[in-house]
Amino acid sequence: MASEVRQATADNLEPGGERRRDFLYVATAAFAGAGVVPVAWSLVNQMNPSADVLALASVDLDLSALQPGQAIKAAWRGKPIFARHLTPEEIAESNKVDVASLRDPQSLADRTKPGNEQWLITLGVCTHLGCVPLGAAEGEAKGDFGGYFCPCHGSHYDAAARIRKGPAPKNLEVPPYTFKSPTAVTIG
Template identity: 50%
Template structure:
């Protein structure tokens, strides 16, 4: 080393050190620029974000009927349960259930006549039909999973109850999903 590179016994940074630092920063920026599109493509699509919440009118659903609303690309069953369906569900609260849940935990307090579930079988994602099966709830035609009138799994290969979406009842007979 030359005398002008040493000062108090320490090496002073030179042009070469500066070039290493600039090259490292440029390389890190280039890697970030290449990786960002891959990370960004994992975000939900804009059409999915537009469906983040959906409002629908449930006041016109007759007793014993249900409507199907598409929410986040999945069917959601909004069922207006009869007193018989509610009584059957409450009577089975203490039955041997694969995924234990009471009927009261499956609906909003004071709104037992309204059951809102995501209409996708928890086995392989098929859409169950209502009014069939031993428990007169939903039956998945693909592999035979049977759900009761509270959406709880009773028979078949499905491991879980029909999932409950986030929802809130709004004034004027509307419900907001999401």
């Protein structure tokens, strides 16, 4: 009656014993490992936007008080939104530009909703490094092209908020939005 431990090596197992054991061990480890996946996912997912943040993901904007030539700032998802009521001159000026010559070729029509070309709604975030450009509020510098001017590194945007001069690579981004009425939009 020796009581020493017999080491589990191949030579003291019955034929086929080792494979059966291996299968059981692998199955156990694999099953437990599979359980790690949902645990890991819940640890990752908790960092995604929470329900209250998502609930604020859309904002309603009232444009009725906005006269041609004026712009307002609003906040959407923590970022500034510029809503601009373009004047007929600005619209004409924007449409005259040769789209192909632009750094980020887009026509005004690409950047507005059909029938609502006078309403230009963009994010107020410079596409260079994320500063807020000037030009939305009364009396602010509008840059060389009469749109927006980012003071951080001197990017100039035109009335259609397209990049015309300076380091920014893209036009100001147009957020998703829909018109609820002729002067009310929902952004997001």
